[in-house]
Amino acid sequence: MKEHIAELIGVAIDTLKQQGVLPTDLTARVMVENTKDKSHGDFATNIALMLAKQARCAPRDLAQKLVEALPKSDSVTQVDIAGPGFINFFASSETINAVVGQILAQKESYGLSQVGAKQRVQVEFVSANPTGPLHVGHGRGAAYGATISDLLAAVGFDVYREYYVNDAGRQMDILATSVWLRYLELSGERLEFPSNGYKGEYIREIARKVQDQFGQALIKSAKDVFDGVSADEPKGGDKEIHIDELIAKAKSLLGIVNYEGLFDIALNDIRWDIEDDLAEFGVRYQKWFSERSLTRGGDVEKSLKLLQDAGHIYEQEDGALWFRSTAFGDDKDRCVRRENGMTTYFASDIAYMNNKFERGFDKVLYVFGADHHGYLPRMKAVCQALGYPLEKLDFRLVQFAILYRGTERVQMSTRSGSFVTLRELRDEVGNDAARFFYVSRKSDQHMDFDLDLAKSQSKDNPVYYIQYAHARVCSVMRKLAEHQWQFDAALGLANLDRLDSDYEKNLMTALARYPEILENAALNYEPHALALYLKDLSSEFHTWYNALKVLEEDEVLRNARLTLSDAVRQVLANGLGLLGVQAPEEM
Secondary structure (H helix, E strand, O other): OHHHHHHHHHHHHHHHHHOOOOOOOOOOOOOEEEOOOHHHOOEEEOHHHHHHHHHOOOHHHHHHHHHHHOOOOOOEEEEEEEOOOEEEEEEOHHHHHHHHHHHHHHHHHOOOOOOOOOOEEEEEOOOOOOOOOOEHHHHHHHHHHHHHHHHHHHOOOEEEEEEEEOOOOHHHHHHHHHHHHHHHHHOOOOOOOOOOOOOOHHHHHHHHHHHHHHOOOOOOOHHHHHOOOOOOHHHOOOHHHHHHHHHHHHHHHHHHHHHHHHHHHHHHHHHHHHHHHHHHOOOOOOEEEEHHHHHHOOHHHHHHHHHHHOOOEEEOOOOOEEEOHHHHOOOOOEEEEOOOOOEOHHHHHHHHHHHHHHOOOOEEEEEEEHHHOOHHHHHHHHHHHOOOOHHHEEEEEEOOEEEEEOOEEOOOEOOOOEOOEHHHHHHHHOHHHHHHHHHOOOOOOOEEEEHHHHHOOOOOOHHHHHHHHHHHHHHHHHHHHHHOOOOOHHHHHHOHHHOOOHHHHHHHHHHHOHHHHHHHHHHOOOHHHHHHHHHHHHHHHHHHHHHOOOOOOOHHHHHHHHHHHHHHHHHHHHHHHHOOOOOOOOO
8 A cells, every 4th residue: 555655646746747846857755654643544655845845835835736636546535734744645444454355365475575586695693603502692693593584585585594613713622622621531630621611511521422432542641731731820820821732732642633533523512402402493504604614625715815816915024914904994904814824713704705705695694793893894894805795795783682580690601601501591481482582672782581571471471462362363263163153254355344443444554564564674684673563463453352342243243353363363473483483373
């Protein structure tokens, strides 16, 4: 209906151009919105206020001219001018009612579109280092990335979901060394565990698996391991130097083959746990992309050479290579290869971006944690330096969720092992509550995750409130049998004019908004808009249900109200499905 009204206004604008009221070269984007107060009509536009200056007349006068130039439409029963020049449109009851038949005909397809025109979009999200289980902070990025991917697919994009596995670099070496030291402890060696090592019971569990596979083959005495290693921080040393020297000892004492075997056990155990955890959370990927593959496959060297040949990389006196990031607006240049010849994490990021674009994606979306905010300028610089259009690159930052038990905040640290895992959260509140709560606010806004609210069965719990609306419709349908009645959708659709209360008009107007809400939520990467809409739709439904009787003795009215109920159920199911939340038939 909004598009129809915009077309009517477009015709009126063309008429005023011909009359000389508006410039002939004028281009105007007509915005039509739903009204909040139905006494002001169903739809409104501020186009007269937008064009008044160019028309050189008062907004209300221009509004009057536009209204007089509007072509007739059976879908519009009344047009009014309000305030400084708003134009309000009243839709016919047939137009408002039509959405019910559209929903029941299209079912799961209602709201879907092809606005994306099969453009290929790669969405990378979560990508947490495989150094420990996912915690509740990672869960928000998982829910957001998965939902955005599903929304984009729903409006016609060809979406490719990807997890970047950071399986190279210092953090993974710290993990492998931490596992080895726990393995030595399990083998009877007494040692002081490094303050900068990874702790937590999961490290011991992996160490037991190393013990099962290698037996005693990796045992070295604690004396040999710590001989010549600098002091740790508790003893006045530097914890970073201490752990780096222990990593070097692990590699030298074990040898490359045994060290890589140990490394792979630790990596794969955590990586597989993350994959299982996310799958149980309803989050799946087309590809788990290995960072190590970029180095082993030559992508890093190839990408650095591309930038070097283009003059975007320079060499320092010590032999280190630096990317000239400041040439593209970054606050400083970035090292890509250290003086010792080792490439940096950023060099892998460059290669990964180039790899993405070489695979032919039309759009690349990075879903980063909010702590990666400083990364955006350098990533945009890389995109431009590699010769790719900036409009193909997009970022969304996701604030970590902060978990509260009552009024007490739960502290989390992967290194110390003191954290609440995503799996523990799901076990406590359920997948549905977790998925919904994570996307119920804008991704870049701070979020306190209220465990008590997520588990409550009340209207204050939005996911329960929405699911209850769906289950309520299903319950009504089951009650038909008690009266030996049948649901006659055809009879209901033929008599939707019987639904003439404000409750019913409001409900049908809300149903008609779903396709627009879905499209905007997808294109703006804002799943919270869909979550809010479903809550509002549920509120309209509960208000209507409590005010009017659905299972009326009057067969015609009963079936009309049942068709409306079924349309609500369908839209709730469609929307919840896109959020990764179930639509239960019973509560």
